[in-house]
Amino acid sequence: MTTLVIGGSGFLGTELVQQATGAGYMTVATYATKPGKNSQAMWHTLDLRDPGQIDAVMAEVRPHLVINASSGGADWAVTAEGPIRLAMTVAKYGTPLIHVSTDAVFSGARSHYDESCRPDPLTRTGRPKRRRRPVSSPCIRRPQSPVPH
Numbered sequence: 090m091t092t093l094v095i096g097g098s099g100f101l102g103t104e105l106v107q108q109a110t111g112a113g114y115m116t117v118a119t120y121a122t123k124p125g126k127n128s129q130a131m132w133h134t135l136d137l138r139d140p141g142q143i144d145a146v147m148a149e150v151r152p153h154l155v156i157n158a159s160s161g162g163a164d165w166a167v168t169a170e171g172p173i174r175l176a177m178t179v180a181k182y183g184t185p186l187i188h189v190s191t192d193a194v195f196s197g198a199r200s201h202y203d204e205s206c207r208p209d210p211l212t213r214t215g216r217p218k219r220r221r222r223p224v225s226s227p228c229i230r231r232p233q234s235p236v237p238h
């Protein structure tokens with residue numbers, strides 16, 4: 090099984106790549122500026138602002154699973170629109186996509202949130218994440234923030 094980790098060089102992506110290679114999966118990971126250090130993974134440069142690049146990586150890698158662990162911070166073209174481009178391209182290949190989101194889409198006004206809660210982000214990084222709704226993604230994770238990002 091081949092796993093493609095988008096944003097594999099980042100904080101979360103590094104751990105995902107470590108877990109995937111450690112479990113013996115063929116692992117391909119992407120970076121925007123600098124590849125990650127895991128030499129067991131194959132690295133591709135990828136800018137989510139460019140649909141052509143997403144398609145080229147998908148066509149070459151033909152993964153069985155894609156995990157989106159990218160983040161462009163407050164950059165709308167990456168953080169809000171990038172996952173939509175990714176989901177549309179991945180759907181074309183019929184590949185399952187796990188999209189990692191964040192609890193930053195919520196203001197924190199409530200003491201408990203579940204998937205039925207409406208996002209009400211307050212921060213510059215939370216707002217573009219509210220926009221990203223990958224229509225074909227079967228799985229969206231919104232982990233709590235252990236570290237600032």
Ligand SMILES: NC(=O)c1ccc[n+]([C@@H]2O[C@H](COP(=O)([O-])OP(=O)(O)OC[C@H]3O[C@@H](n4cnc5c(N)ncnc54)[C@H](OP(=O)(O)O)[C@@H]3O)[C@@H](O)[C@H]2O)c1
Pocket residue numbers: 095096097098099100101102119120121122123124135136137138158159160161167171189190191192231232233234235236237238
């Ligand atoms: N870190 C946390 O504590 C935390 C908590 C909750 C949720 N999350 C969520 O988890 C996801 C990953 O967060 P993170 O903290 O691991 O992010 P991060 O460390 O900032 O890593 C971001 C990744 O995205 C890549 N990237 C940047 N610009 C890109 C572009 N234009 N196109 C494609 N890839 C690009 C980066 O590549 P380069 O390194 O080469 O620039 C890097 O691999 C985000 O959705 C975040 O909201 C994180």
